[in-house]
Amino acid sequence: MKKLFILVLCLLLAVPAYADVAYEPPITDFYEKNRALCTNVERLYYTNGQEGYITLQKAPDGLKTRYITNGEKVEVFCTYEDWGMVTFLNGTELDTPGWVPMSELYLIYDGISFEEEYSHRFGSYSGTLTLPEGEEGFYVYEYPGAPDPYEYTFKEEDPDYGFQESFTDSEGRLWAFIRYYRGLRDKWVCIDDPCSIIQPFGGDPNLALIEAETPSQREESPVIVPAEEPPAVVFNPMPVVAVALVAAAITAAIVLLAVCYRKKKEG
């Protein structure tokens, strides 16, 4: 019982440590051999194949493994030349990552996109965060006005949160950037209105349209190619030499079985 308690305690202690461990995808043959040539990405994309779906492959130009209809959210862990390695589909990790041409993915606007677009307007910020009376939490955003902000509990003992850059939006609100603070990484806080959910501001002109639409409506989006039902079964054209070898094996097996059968009849 005591050992079990210690084990449970160790597992519980391991949880916060795990949160800071970098994600490592399942190791596939191709990734293992070409890891040094891969560029880390870890960003979200919409599937956007020309045929209305994308085809994941075991390796760039390799065997097909599965289809994903357009408009789904996938995470690309890394790229190799013009190919991306998809590791997550709608937040669920794939058992086996698949490769797809990057031209068949549409980048979802994120914090990096925001920084690329607005970094020339960034200033420095060395102030603190003060919440209105009675408030205990504030919202953190991937970028100012980003959808799905989440609430973070205010820590009075350390109100500067390691703020670095600042940004003033078109409404005149001041935002401050947290590079890293106790599990918060690359997040923005609205200093002027930290406890309200700020509506989307700026960013990708297509973002609001895409985010607001249902998957069926999204088919009519000007950005994503309308989704098409992919074939029910993945089919790879069979290499002629492999088919010939298998046919030879079957022929040899039939001959051997016939010999055995004749022997049995004679015996």
Place this chain on the structure above:
Amino acid sequence: MNIYLTLGLSLALTLFIEGILTEIGRRPLLPVLAANLLTNPPLVLLWMMLGQNPILFILSELAAFAIEGGCYRLLGLHKPFRFSLLCNGISCMFGIILGGIL
């Protein structure tokens, strides 16, 4: 892994394991090797070409069990389907373990 290497390794492993089980089970070796040569290459090739789907894997194992069992019955082996089930179950288990390692 290369398609030819997969085909070769899978067949070699199956023949090796089922060969040992045949010796232990005191059954004739040639029919067992022939039946595996009949089922293993086409099923592995189909599985690879059709997206390496887990359901397809189970179906192909069931097909191998049925076809090999039928061959053994035709050739008069003792308890053909039970023997086929045992051989395919064990070689499948080794295949999964080896697939995970490789």
